Amino acid sequence: MPPREGTYGLLAEFDTPSDLVRAAQRARQDGWRRMDCYTPYPVEEAAEAIGFHRNNVPLLTLIGGLMGAAAMFLMETWISVLAYPLNIGGRPTYSWPAFIVPAYEWTILWAGLSAAFGMFALNGLPALYHPLFNAPNFRDGATTDKFFLCLEALDPKFDLVETRAYLTSFQPASVVEVEY
Amino acid sequence: MIAAVFSVIAAGLAFADGSIDHLLRAWLLGLMLTFGWAVGGLALLMVQYVSGGKWGLLLRRPLEAMSRTLPLVFVYWLVIAINVKKLYLWASPALVDDGVRRGLISPDQLEVIEHAIGFKRPMLNPNMFWLVGLFCFTVWFLYTRKLYLLGSQRDMDSAANTPFWIKRFENISGPGILVYSLTMSAAVIYWVMSLDPTWYSSVYGLLFLVGQGYSVLALSIIISISLSKAEPFKTILRQTEQHDLGKFTFAFVMLNIYLAFSQFLIIWSGNLPEEIPWYLDRIRGHWGIIITLDFMFHWLIPFTLLLSRDIKRNKRRLVRVCQWMVFAKAFDLFWLIEPNFKDAARNLHFSWGILEYVAVPVAMVAFWVAFFCNRLKTRPLVQTNDPHVAEILEAEHAHA
Numbered sequence: 192m193p194p195r196e197g198t199y200g201l202l203a204e205f206d207t208p209s210d211l212v213r214a215a216q217r218a219r220q221d222g223w224r225r226m227d228c229y230t231p232y233p234v235e236e237a238a239e240a241i242g243f244h245r246n247n248v249p250l251l252t253l254i255g256g257l258m259g260a261a262a263m264f265l266m267e268t269w270i271s272v273l274a275y276p277l278n279i280g281g282r283p284t285y286s287w288p289a290f291i292v293p294a295y296e297w298t299i300l301w302a303g304l305s306a307a308f309g310m311f312a313l314n315g316l317p318a319l320y321h322p323l324f325n326a327p328n329f330r331d332g333a334t335t336d337k338f339f340l341c342l343e344a345l346d347p348k349f350d351l352v353e354t355r356a357y358l359t360s361f362q363p364a365s366v367v368e369v370e371y
Numbered sequence: 372m373i374a375a376v377f378s379v380i381a382a383g384l385a386f387a388d389g390s391i392d393h394l395l396r397a398w399l400l401g402l403m404l405t406f407g408w409a410v411g412g413l414a415l416l417m418v419q420y421v422s423g424g425k426w427g428l429l430l431r432r433p434l435e436a437m438s439r440t441l442p443l444v445f446v447y448w449l450v451i452a453i454n455v456k457k458l459y460l461w462a463s464p465a466l467v468d469d470g471v472r473r474g475l476i477s478p479d480q481l482e483v484i485e486h487a488i489g490f491k492r493p494m495l496n497p498n499m500f501w502l503v504g505l506f507c508f509t510v511w512f513l514y515t516r517k518l519y520l521l522g523s524q525r526d527m528d529s530a531a532n533t534p535f536w537i538k539r540f541e542n543i544s545g546p547g548i549l550v551y552s553l554t555m556s557a558a559v560i561y562w563v564m565s566l567d568p569t570w571y572s573s574v575y576g577l578l579f580l581v582g583q584g585y586s587v588l589a590l591s592i593i594i595s596i597s598l599s600k601a602e603p604f605k606t607i608l609r610q611t612e613q614h615d616l617g618k619f620t621f622a623f624v625m626l627n628i629y630l631a632f633s634q635f636l637i638i639w640s641g642n643l644p645e646e647i648p649w650y651l652d653r654i655r656g657h658w659g660i661i662i663t664l665d666f667m668f669h670w671l672i673p674f675t676l677l678l679s680r681d682i683k684r685n686k687r688r689l690v691r692v693c694q695w696m697v698f699a700k701a702f703d704l705f706w707l708i709e710p711n712f713k714d715a716a717r718n719l720h721f722s723w724g725i726l727e728y729v730a731v732p733v734a735m736v737a738f739w740v741a742f743f744c745n746r747l748k749t750r751p752l753v754q755t756n757d758p759h760v761a762e763i764l765e766a767e768h769a770h771a
Contacts (some may be wrong), residue, residue, distance in 0.1 A: 249680070254497065280642065288639050 195371045199322035200226075200343035201354050202329060203363035208234045211338035214361040215240035218342065221357075222264050225346035227321070229339040236337075256298045256306025263297035264290055322371050329369075341369070380730040393724030396712065400704045400728060401735030402447045402662075403563060407700070408510055408590055408739070410558075411583030412437025414551045415591075416518060416542035423537070425616050428759055429607060433594045434521060436747035437587070438515045445508050446734060451562065452504055461488045461495040461568045475713035487569040495565055498541050505562055514547050522754075524546045530756040552580055566711035566770055570649040572633050581627050582700065585699045589696035590621040596686050597727040603753045606764060610684050617683030620693070624677060628670040652710040656717035665706045668699040 205211045208230065215228055219242055228237040267290040270340070271277070276284045311317070323329050323341065332338060342354055351363075358366045416434040419427030456463040460470075467484060470476035476484065488495065521543070525536045556576025564575050596613070597605035638646045656664055673696050682688045707726050710716045753760065 253678075280640075288636050292636070 197371060198344045198351065199325075199369045199371050200341045200345075200349070201351075201358055202323065202326050202339055202341045202363045202367050202369050203358040203361065203364050204328055204332060205338040205340065205361075206336075208338050210361070210363070211340055212236045212240050214340050214358075214363070217361070218340065222348060223342055224326065225341070225343040225349075226343050229333045229341065231327070231332075231336060231338075234338070235339075247313060248306055251309035251313075252302045252306040255309070256302030258293065259297035259299075259301025260294045262301075265292040267293060311342055322369055326367050326369050328347050328365060337364075377569060378730075378734045380734075390724070391459065392712075393722070393727040394731060395451070395458055396708060397727035397731035398447070399458065399634060400560065400701065400708055401732035402444070402451060403559075403704050403708075404586070404701055404732055405440070405447060405735060406444050406558075407579070407586050408437050408582040409440045410438070410551070410555060411587040413441075413511060413515055413518075414548060414555070414580075414583065415587050417547045420540040420544040421548065423759075425612055425759070425762065426619065428754070428757060429595060429604075430591050430616075431522075431750050431754060432750055433591055433598075433747065434587075435750065436743055437590075438511075439519060440739060440743050441508070441512055441515055445512075445740060448504060448508070448562075448592050452501055454498050455500055459495075459500075459568075460484065460539045461491065461498070461565060462497050470713045473714075479673050482568050491568060495561075495700075499529065500561055503557055509559045510550060513672055514543075514550070517543060522750075526751070526754060526756065527643040527758065530758055533756075533758055547745065555580060555583070558597045558688060562690075563707060563711075566708065567649060567652075569679070570646065572634055572638070572646070572649075572718075574630055578627075580653075581623060581630055582703070585620070585623045585627050585660050586697060586700040588616065589693040589700075589771060592616050592620065592693045593690055593697075596690050597684070598752065607753060607760075612685050613686070614680070615690065617677060617689055620696075621674075621677040621683075624670060624696075628674070631670075652716035653706060657719035658706075660715065661706050661719065665703050665730055667698075668695075669703045673699065709722070 195226055203214065205214065211228060211230065213233065215226070218226055221241060224242075226241055228234070228241055230237060268285060271286070272284045272292075282289075300305075301316075302341075321338075328337070329339060331337075340358075342349065342358065348354070354364075355366055355368075382415075412434045416431070416438055417436065419431060448769070451458065466489075467476065467481070467597075471481055477541050493499070494607055520539070521536075522540065525532075526534065556579070559576055559579040563579075564570070564572075592613075595608050595616070599608040635650065638650060673692060676688075676692045678680050682692060708723075709728070
């Protein structure tokens with residue numbers, strides 16, 4: 192893929208999460224879709240404000256959990272019944288109550304790993320580069336005490352001059368143009 | 372109204388069956404269910420005083436009202452205590468003889484039963500049954516009374532004294548939770564476990580303890596959502612708190628199956644003649660159907676439904692799940708109680724009497740709910756002079 196060039200978007204910086212959420216809500220009402228919020232800690236309201244209601248992490252977790260349970264249960268069954276049948280205290284080789292505990296542990300393990308790695312994958316991580324890191328105030332603020340709203344150039348409503356004026360109307364601390 | 376109708380049905384069924392045996396067994400089920408709410412409510416009330424948190428502020432008064440239904444539960448218990456000789460093998464040699472005569476108790480079993488009853492005589496005798504029962508009820512009553520009176524005093528006091536009251540409640544509730552777990556274990560061992568005097572399991576008290584958490588939380592959610600049709604719960608039961616309560620309930624659903632299955636797994640692995648008959652009584656002779664249904668009703672259905680975030684945040688659906696959980700609890704108690712009796716062990720069969728398990732508990736629960744509502748009305752639903760109340764009065768996203 193050839194390197195993308197030009198403007199990635201306009202980044203507005205806010206001092207409080209409330210200002211950010213208010214701006215994001217307005218922007219969504221006004222028809223913006225290609226936008227994102229960046230905060231130093233999770234602000235659920237900001238996610239809701241930009242119309243981000245659902246993700247597939249719960250589904251991945253469920254699938255992972257079920258796969259873990261099935262894998263372990265089948266493995267135990269295979270070992271005890273087919274591969275290496277042992278007479279343990281006269282119990283049947285297919286002793287399902289005893290298989291439950293490891294199967295349960297694997298459900299938890301796989302569900303947990305699927306949730307963590309699924310989250311990374313859906314987030315597009317690991318990412319070696321993101322255009323926003325070109326903005327110096329983002330580098331300093333996004334992980335400490337600043338709240339950012341970025342309107343992206345991919346949105347059909349985007350216009351370098353008008354969008355800057357639009358963002359300024361929310362009275363942010365600053366608006367900067369971000370290059371790819 | 373429901374109570375009256377079902378009482379009549381219960382009486383009718385007793386006639387149809389020609390004995391009050393099943394009426395008493397079903398009565399025991401009703402007792403365990405309402406006892407779970409009253410004393411489990413007391414326990415959760417103490418937990419919330421110790422732990423703090425917004426859910427506690429929300430449920431404080433409903434839980435207090437639950438704990439204050441104790442007098443009714445005591446009356447329910449008296450019926451069992453008076454009829455102790457009709458229910459418990461250890462209380463009456465006539466019951467054992469009768470079982471032998473009808474061929475329900477084999478000579479081998481008789482030997483085990485006689486041995487167990489003889490050995491456990493100092494603990495399992497009618498006098499001790501009364502003594503322990505009265506002692507436990509006294510302890511619970513004192514705690515209920517103390518927490519109620521202090522709660523009233525706190526309402527009169529100014530908000531400035533809150534730190535003092537928090538400490539005060541903590542100091543009572545902390546040891547109270549310990550006392551509760553001991554007395555509650557003693558009570559369920561006497562009332563339910565000793566129906567089969569030959570069996571033992573060290574996790575039994577804990578199983579009921581978790582079971583009480585399960586049913587108390589389910590009921591609390593039903594109550595708070597019903598109350599949320601009007602103020603003040605309309606404002607204070609926010610989606611966040613409802614979601615939290617749903618998660619809390621989910622934890623108990625999980626813990627419940629965890630303990631129940633551990634007990635089964637350990638006894639199944641040991642396969643010892645002292646322990647395994649308790650499960651065989653509950654699996655063989657068509658009881659396998661009941662235990663399978665119990666597993667689905669009591670765990671699988673609530674578990675899968677409560678996994679969903681949407682159901683936990685939807686008032687109508689969450690109430691449905693919780694109602695189901697209350698039913699499942701009753702179903703589980705049926706599976707725990709009925710096979711203790713020799714005519715039903717390893718032999719699930721229909722008799723008019725078995726329908727008492729529907730009629731009697733429904734009537735008892737209906738009376739209990741009426742009494743509970745009456746208790747709930749005697750106090751304001753929210754404690755207004757707690758500085759934390761302001762936090763749950765805020766609209767949900769105000770802090771964003």
